[in-house]
Amino acid sequence: MQKMKPRTLSGFMELLPAPQMQMERIMQVLRETYALYGFTPLDTPAIEDAQVLLAKGGGETEKQIYRFQKGDSDLALRFDLTVPLAKYVALHYGELSFPFRRYQIGKVYRGERAQRGRFREFYQADIDIIGDGSLSILNEAEIPAIIYRAFHTLGLDRFQIRVNNRKILNGFYAMLDLTDQSGDIMRTVDKLDKIGADMVRGILVDDLVIEAEKADEILAFIAIRGTNEEVLSALEGYRGRNELFDLGLDELKAVTQNLAAFGVPESHFAVDLTIARGLDYYTGTVYETTMLDHPEIGSICSGGRYDNLAEYYTDKKLPGVGISIGLTRLFYVLGEQNYLNDALPTAPADVLVLPMTEDLAPAIRLATELREQGIRAQLYAEPKKFKAKLSYCDKLHIPFALLLGEDELKEEKVTLKDLRKGEQSTITTAEAISAIKLAIWEAGQGTVIRDHT
Amino acid sequence: MQKMKPRTLSGFMELLPAPQMQMERIMQVLRETYALYGFTPLDTPAIEDAQVLLAKGGGETEKQIYRFQKGDSDLALRFDLTVPLAKYVALHYGELSFPFRRYQIGKVYRGERAQRGRFREFYQADIDIIGDGSLSILNEAEIPAIIYRAFHTLGLDRFQIRVNNRKILNGFYAMLDLTDQSGDIMRTVDKLDKIGADMVRGILVDDLVIEAEKADEILAFIAIRGTNEEVLSALEGYRGRNELFDLGLDELKAVTQNLAAFGVPESHFAVDLTIARGLDYYTGTVYETTMLDHPEIGSICSGGRYDNLAEYYTDKKLPGVGISIGLTRLFYVLGEQNYLNDALPTAPADVLVLPMTEDLAPAIRLATELREQGIRAQLYAEPKKFKAKLSYCDKLHIPFALLLGEDELKEEKVTLKDLRKGEQSTITTAEAISAIKLAIWEAGQGTVIRDHT
Numbered sequence: 001m002q003k004m005k006p007r008t009l010s011g012f013m014e015l016l017p018a019p020q021m022q023m024e025r026i027m028q029v030l031r032e033t034y035a036l037y038g039f040t041p042l043d044t045p046a047i048e049d050a051q052v053l054l055a056k057g058g059g060e061t062e063k064q065i066y067r068f069q070k071g072d073s074d075l076a077l078r079f080d081l082t083v084p085l086a087k088y089v090a091l092h093y094g095e096l097s098f099p100f101r102r103y104q105i106g107k108v109y110r111g112e113r114a115q116r117g118r119f120r121e122f123y124q125a126d127i128d129i130i131g132d133g134s135l136s137i138l139n140e141a142e143i144p145a146i147i148y149r150a151f152h153t154l155g156l157d158r159f160q161i162r163v164n165n166r167k168i169l170n171g172f173y174a175m176l177d178l179t180d181q182s183g184d185i186m187r188t189v190d191k192l193d194k195i196g197a198d199m200v201r202g203i204l205v206d207d208l209v210i211e212a213e214k215a216d217e218i219l220a221f222i223a224i225r226g227t228n229e230e231v232l233s234a235l236e237g238y239r240g241r242n243e244l245f246d247l248g249l250d251e252l253k254a255v256t257q258n259l260a261a262f263g264v265p266e267s268h269f270a271v272d273l274t275i276a277r278g279l280d281y282y283t284g285t286v287y288e289t290t291m292l293d294h295p296e297i298g299s300i301c302s303g304g305r306y307d308n309l310a311e312y313y314t315d316k317k318l319p320g321v322g323i324s325i326g327l328t329r330l331f332y333v334l335g336e337q338n339y340l341n342d343a344l345p346t347a348p349a350d351v352l353v354l355p356m357t358e359d360l361a362p363a364i365r366l367a368t369e370l371r372e373q374g375i376r377a378q379l380y381a382e383p384k385k386f387k388a389k390l391s392y393c394d395k396l397h398i399p400f401a402l403l404l405g406e407d408e409l410k411e412e413k414v415t416l417k418d419l420r421k422g423e424q425s426t427i428t429t430a431e432a433i434s435a436i437k438l439a440i441w442e443a444g445q446g447t448v449i450r451d452h453t
Numbered sequence: 454m455q456k457m458k459p460r461t462l463s464g465f466m467e468l469l470p471a472p473q474m475q476m477e478r479i480m481q482v483l484r485e486t487y488a489l490y491g492f493t494p495l496d497t498p499a500i501e502d503a504q505v506l507l508a509k510g511g512g513e514t515e516k517q518i519y520r521f522q523k524g525d526s527d528l529a530l531r532f533d534l535t536v537p538l539a540k541y542v543a544l545h546y547g548e549l550s551f552p553f554r555r556y557q558i559g560k561v562y563r564g565e566r567a568q569r570g571r572f573r574e575f576y577q578a579d580i581d582i583i584g585d586g587s588l589s590i591l592n593e594a595e596i597p598a599i600i601y602r603a604f605h606t607l608g609l610d611r612f613q614i615r616v617n618n619r620k621i622l623n624g625f626y627a628m629l630d631l632t633d634q635s636g637d638i639m640r641t642v643d644k645l646d647k648i649g650a651d652m653v654r655g656i657l658v659d660d661l662v663i664e665a666e667k668a669d670e671i672l673a674f675i676a677i678r679g680t681n682e683e684v685l686s687a688l689e690g691y692r693g694r695n696e697l698f699d700l701g702l703d704e705l706k707a708v709t710q711n712l713a714a715f716g717v718p719e720s721h722f723a724v725d726l727t728i729a730r731g732l733d734y735y736t737g738t739v740y741e742t743t744m745l746d747h748p749e750i751g752s753i754c755s756g757g758r759y760d761n762l763a764e765y766y767t768d769k770k771l772p773g774v775g776i777s778i779g780l781t782r783l784f785y786v787l788g789e790q791n792y793l794n795d796a797l798p799t800a801p802a803d804v805l806v807l808p809m810t811e812d813l814a815p816a817i818r819l820a821t822e823l824r825e826q827g828i829r830a831q832l833y834a835e836p837k838k839f840k841a842k843l844s845y846c847d848k849l850h851i852p853f854a855l856l857l858g859e860d861e862l863k864e865e866k867v868t869l870k871d872l873r874k875g876e877q878s879t880i881t882t883a884e885a886i887s888a889i890k891l892a893i894w895e896a897g898q899g900t901v902i903r904d905h906t
Contacts, residue, residue: 004508006543006766009526012498014541016548017555024494036824038802038831041477045465045574046499046560047519055457066500066528068521070564073462075519088467090459095469097848099835101801102470107499111523121498131835138813138834145821261817263825313459348554349491360591364714368598371489372716378491381591382552382584395550 011112011120013328018346018397023331025344025448026154027105030125030325033150034103037142039127042102044084046109050076052087055312064110077109081126082309082322089130090313098132099139105327117336119328128322130309135319140285140305141255143323144269145262147289147301150325155341155447158292159300161264162272165252166282166304169273171245172221172238176214184208186276189222197223224273228256231271248284255285283307287323297333301325334449341450345443347397349378351436354389356405363404366414366429370402373433375440377402393419399443400436464565464573466781471799471850476784478797478901479607480558483578483778486603487556490595492580495555497537499562503529506536508765517563530562534579535762535775542583543766551585552592558780570789572781581775583762588772593738593758594708596776597722598715600742600754603778608794608900611745612753614717615725618705619735619757621688622726624698625674628691629667637661639729642675650676677726681709684724701737708738736760740776750786754778787902794903798896800850802831804889807842809858816857819867819882823855826886828893830855846872852896853889 008014015023031041050067053076066077078084081104089100105125112118127146129139144161151159173182188203197219204215224234235249252271259269277286284305291297303323310318334340351370355363360381370377378398380389393401403415408426416432417424418439427435461467468476484494503520506529519530531537534557542553558578565571580599582592597614604612626635641656650672657668677687688702705724712722730739737758744750756776763771787793804823808816813834823830831851833842846854856868861879869885870877871892880888 003767004505004765006540006763007502007505008498008540008544009500009502009528012500014497015495016545017493017495020494020496023496035801035829036827038805038829040470040801041473042468042470043473043476044467045461047462047465047562047574049460049462052457052460066521066523068519070519075462087459087461091461092469097845099833101831109500121500134835136834136836138817138832142832149824258814258817261814261821263821310459312457314456348488348493352491361711361714364591364711368714368716371602374489376488376491378554379591379595380552381589382587383589392550 009120011114011118013119013121013332017348019331019335019340021346022340022344022448026327026331027123027125029153029448030105030150030327031103033146033153034125034127036149037101037127037146039101039103042085042088042104043106044078044081044088044104046077046107047075048078048084048087050074052313053078053083056083064112066109066111078106079110080108081106081124081324082128085126085128085130086310087313089318090310090316093314093316098130099135100130101127102130103127117329117332119332122326122328125325125327126322128309128320130318130320133317133319135321137251137254138258140251140321141258142262143285143287143303143321144255144259144264147287147323148262148264148268151289151301151449153447155449155451156291156339157451159268160290160292161269161301162275162288162290163252163255163269164271164273164275164286165248165255165284166276166286167244167248167284168235168252169248169276171242171248174244175238175242176217178210178214181208181210185210185218189218189274190276192222192274222273228266228269228271231273232256251284277302277304281306285321294333294337300330300333339449339451341446341448343443343450344446344448345397345399345440347399349376349396349398350440351375351377351400351402352389352393352398353377353379353402354404355379355381356403357409362409366402366404369429370433370436373437375433375436390417390419399439402432462573464567464571466572466574466785470801472784472788472793474799475793475797475901479780479784480576480578482606482901483558483603483780484556486599486606487578487580489602490554490580490599492554492556495538495541495557496559497531497534497541497557499530499560500528501531501537501540503527505540506531509536517565519562519564531559532563533561534559534577534777535581538579538581538583539763540766542771543763543769546767546769551583552588553583554580555583556580570782570785572785575779575781578778578780579775581762581773583771583773586770586772588774590704590707591711593704593774594711595715596738596740596756596774597708597712597717600740600776601715601717601721604742604754604902606900608902608904609744609792610904612721613743613745614722614754615728615741615743616705616708616722617724617726617728617739618701618708618737619729619739620697620701620737621705622701622729624695624701625691627697628695629670631663631667634661634663638663638671642671642727643729645675645727675726681719681722681724684726685709704737730755730757734759738774747786747790753783753786792902792904794899794901796896796903797899797901798850798852798893800852802829802849802851803893804828804830804853804855805842805846805851806830806832806855807857808832808834809856810862815862819855819857822882823886823889826890828886828889843870843872852892855885 065079108124147161173179201215204210275288282304286304288299289301305321307319309320353367367377367379401417408414413426414432415426561577600614626632654668657663728741735757739757741752742754758774760772762773806820820830820832854870861867866879867885868879
């Protein structure tokens with residue numbers, strides 16, 4: 001028979017068992033963390049009506065989308081989890097209670113040019129809080145706490161949540177009568193780190209034809225740095241010149257002032273006026289999260305406040321705030337940068353049960369008992385040499401083997417082999433169970449991410 | 454702005470928050486159960502190269518598949534989890550250890566005609582054990598234990614695992630020199646329950662032109678019923694007439710004899726010679742699982758032993774055994790038949806924290822403390838009337854509200870409102886935490902499925 005060469009499409013992540021275990025662990029931490037803040041899990045289809053998905057239109061997205069016909073239907077794979085959420089909330093509006101808090105961890109699809117570390121199928125892990133008509137600023141203030149707890153629980157310490165408010169930016173440009181040009185200005189200012197202040201000023205004055213005085217104001221504004229207190233105090237200097245600005249400043253202060261009560265250390269949070277989040281979509285607080293030792297990776301968790309989640313589907317005003325973790329890319333980066341804690345168990349089982357008698361029943365009963373105790377036990381009955389069996393155990397990093405031969409049966413004991421220590425002892429089943437449980441507990445103590453500090 | 458009508462495609466399940474919580478719980482039980490038997494989680498792409506996915510060819514599948522072009526690529530959405538597993542094992546063969554045990558819970562796609570209870574996007578929850586060259590019969594014997602524990606843990610009691618062996622069927626037809634017609638015969642015999650023995654005999658003799666004597670042998674064979682012991686004993690009567698038959702009988706006995714050691718009650722297991730599983734694919738033990746009170750639903754967990762998992766990709770002989778639960782359909786049926794236990798919590802939070810003071814910090818600190826204790830706490834700061842706040846709590850079935858006003862702060866206490874009992878008391882935070890934890894524990898005791906018994 002002619003064989004087909006097996007291959008996985010480029011841009012599609014397919015993990016081996018050990019890293020997959022780590023990925024599962026990360027997802028579990030995120031699910032548990034999101035749940036602690038009252039978010040309910042949702043799961044929407046990966047395929048939607050293309051018209052519904054593309055209601056917003058938009059160039060780049062449309063080019064990248066996987067769109068196809070099936071019968072008479074014009075279908076598309078979702079390219080994010082926000083548009084499906086907007087559809088969901090508009091569709092099920094009458095059956096939901098607001099504020100509606102949902103998390104969703106799901107695959108999305110973008111046919112980007114394939115390159116290292118870029119994926120065409122990738123997980124996003126999103127949370128959003130949707131209000132009906134209005135939404136308290138407290139929800140925006142809570143987001144940094146969720147980001148902090150998620151990464152902290154994963155084991156990352158060297159990261160910082162950067163926050164800004166679009167009303168401050170928009171208000172500032174309104175003060176200078178530069179609202180129409182604010183998009184161009186922000187794109188230019190974004191290059192500050194790369195090209196320096198002089199070049200930025202040059203582009204502002206020469207290319208965007210902005211008065212020198214205003215260009216200097218812009219440069220002075222984005223140069224505001226320091227502790228959160230210092231930045232907020234500098235911003236107070238602009239108060240009274242624009243209503244939107246003042247409102248944004250109040251919001252930023254509300255987000256900042258309760259950090260300690262929310263359990264976010266000052267060290268992990270920074271007011272940063274350079275954060276704008278490209279999308280016009282955001283109207284208030286915006287968030288980015290960077291790894292201090294890997295700024296080149298960019299933001300690993302971003303989002304913000306928006307005024308109208310579902311405006312393409314409904315007249316109802318549904319303001320919200322949300323953040324998204326690009327999980328597949330983050331996982332790739334963590335692996336590349338050696339951040340994944342390989343001390344955590346990745347074995348498919350805690351113990352390999354090796355029957356050594358012709359009658360398999362005693363070994364099966366032992367495995368059944370282990371499972372009833374919550375121990376992951378694999379029965380291994382392949383007719384291999386003893387050495388091959390232990391080598392299998394070793395390759396899979398299964399920490400224990402349990403041997404059950406005629407001698408053990410006679411004594412009503414089992415032989416527990418600890419492969420990590422290279423020790424073995426013949427003990428009672430109860431003693432073996434205790435030893436295995438203790439080892440499971442100890443091995444599970446670490447975090448998924450091991451910071452380099 | 455022109456609004457787009459929000460809609461979800463027909464044949465695609467999209468759950469409201471409460472049923473979604475139940476679905477998540479079912480998935481969690483399956484993950485934990487599969488893990489107890491040494492299966493490692495896998496996650497493969499939903500999109501594959503169409504050529505790779507369709508290596509096997511085959512009419513019905515090809516018609517139902519979602520296939521599309523993107524750039525130069527001929528792509529398709531997976532229609533099951535077995536073909537991607539075959540590709541995975543062939544591709545990563547050198548990096549895996551055998552027997553390789555994996556579970557996968559993932560969405561698959563089939564563009565079937567939409568009808569009630571049929572889905573175009575649906576979850577399958579699969580386990581497979583793949584051997585390299587050979588695989589011990591013990592693996593086949595273990596499968597009923599996994600099925601039993603999964604459904605038992607979910608809370609289902611009224612179900613039965615039915616088992617047969619293809620070698621017995623094939624061996625039996627070989628005895629009668631009817632191997633070439635065995636497919637047609639089995640399809641006819643499959644109608645026994647619907648059309649009765651006389652009609653079946655008629656078709657066998659008239660349409661399939663089988664000698665009357667052989668037709669009688671077939672009818673006698675498929676009429677073998679009784680306890681497992683009775684069926685096995687009747688089968689012994691055929692021993693010695695065909696090697697394949699004898700091998701199949703040995704296998705069936707091996708699967709049956711260790712049931713008790715595997716923890717499967719005799720009541721939940723039946724040797725059933727009418728089970729064939731349509732696919733040519735299966736070569737040994739085959740499994741079906743039926744709900745005793747809803748035979749019309751058909752099998753809720755099926756599978757079997759196969760000889761060559763990846764024959765389209767590799768010359769390596771990779772025998773295996775696997776089962777699959779059609780999770781989306783099962784969930785739909787459980788809901789329809791009122792099997793889902795609505796006493797289990799479906800609220801997004803265990804407690805709603807209601808700040809009653811201008812300074813929000815004390816309420817935020819309280820919520821932070823609850824979360825550190827593992828309690829799912831939602832802060833609610835919308836400027837609504839008190840009654841509206843409690844009504845929100847009630848609608849979401851959040852069992853507790855915690856009120857924190859000036860009085861409570863002065864006393865260093867909190868007011869805990871138990872919405873289920875309609876009681877409230879002003880107590881210390883520690884007391885409130887204990888009361889909530891106890892209630893969480895109690896509420897979590899039930900199983901997802903509530904049998905009608």
